[in-house]
Amino acid sequence: MKEFDLIKRYFAEQPVQRKDVLLGIGDDCAIVVADDKHHIAITTDTLVSGVHFFEDTDPRAIGHKSIAVSLSDLAAMGAEPSWISLAISMPSIDEDWVEQFCAGVFELSEYYNVQLIGGDTTSGPLSITVTAQGLTPVDKRLTRAGANAGDWIYVTGEIGDAALALQYLLKNVAVEEVYRDQLLTKLHYPKPKVLAGQLLKEYASSAIDLSDGLIGDLNHICQASNVGANLVLDSIPLSQALVETLGLEQGVKLALNGGDDYELLFTVSEDNKVGMETALNNANVKHTCIGQLNGNDKITTTLDNQPIQIDAKGFEHFLHD
Known part of the structure; x- marks a missing residue:
């Protein structure tokens, strides 16, 4: 042919x-x-x-x-x-x-x-x-550069399942059979959050899709908007499959670094917060507040209300062990 x-x-x-x-x-x-x-x-x-x-x-x-x-x-x-x-x-x-x-x-x-x-x-x-x-x-679209100190940080869906599926396929972790189809579907058949994006352009100050890991993509927003972030690790939405397989701490670490989620990470001002949550709730779009932007140039992380140092960079192309 x-x-x-x-x-x-x-x-x-x-x-x-x-x-x-x-x-x-x-x-x-x-x-x-x-x-x-x-x-x-x-x-x-x-x-x-x-x-x-x-x-x-x-x-x-x-x-x-x-x-x-x-x-x-x-x-x-x-x-x-x-x-x-x-x-x-x-x-x-x-x-x-x-x-x-x-x-x-x-x-x-x-x-x-x-x-x-x-x-x-x-x-x-x-x-x-x-x-x-x-x-x-012409007058209404989202970018990474519109965020301001004080804006709240949100994600759609659950984070880390695709990365766990990849680790399972690489034989780096054992996954219970009851969770395998769910995880592999997240990796192979991601669902782009098109409806959420359509709604968020009315409320959000910035947005990015989660392809290279939560911490790396949050850093993209911070750099483009000249802000820092206070990230609450226990608020990151993890699936039962991820927590039961790796535990909370390792699950959070994988969610921060893993990539391939194709959820949306976005920020919203205090004034727009209620309107945004109402719009997403009416559309049955799961969303979770995971922190707040600050006026410096650093990302700080807390777990159980205590500061914690996370070695997390996100996925980078062409860099290999």
Whole structure:
């Protein structure tokens, strides 16, 4: 099967056909329409076999996650996901693999009304690059740089399960069978918090998606906003699976460093706190306050109301033991 046959057979036919796509798959460029009331948010992420997923990972899961990580970036900006481009390199064309991969891509795309409008295919080591674009109102969007001292720090969902699943797959920890499916689903099929991002752009002062570990991503907000943070470790929402497997202290440490959560970390002022909590509660979005920003440039951590030193840096690309 040749490149364009592959594109026509597996990628061109899809359930979403948006009216604002003037020219989609099949030309050198895609052409999309945006009105004068919106900006287009654009993000690009690459997943590499052996780095971001194991070679034997279910292709459906790889397809799902390749889209989810980019949509999570858009969610952190408060953007409405609209279009994606996909570039994939493969050692060879395995049609069964491609079919399952596309199933994962288009299931998530259909759920969020996102259209694949182009990309590239080539021969090489397995690698997937997704560029996602979304609309934000001209006068209302989230960034990492809007936080202020005194703002409260929140996260959605529970933190650390994906990292625990990875440690289980690496055979570094034993996990009870009753928890395995739950943890592996968190790792392989993350759910981008798009709805939460849409709501938070009305209330939050800053936001970031949790991809590289809680402490590392909080540091990104602090640096961009020129603030520090007081982080209450016992408030970090951990699942029963994580606590029962590792205990509270080690569970917290994994949540701080692990990454791959794709939840949202965000800040909100005292004035907007009640409105934000009401909006998220009405949408059934779990959220937890885990600390408060301060006016210095340091992140301090407490456990049981006592200061505690945490050796936590978060995930960094290209750094290996």
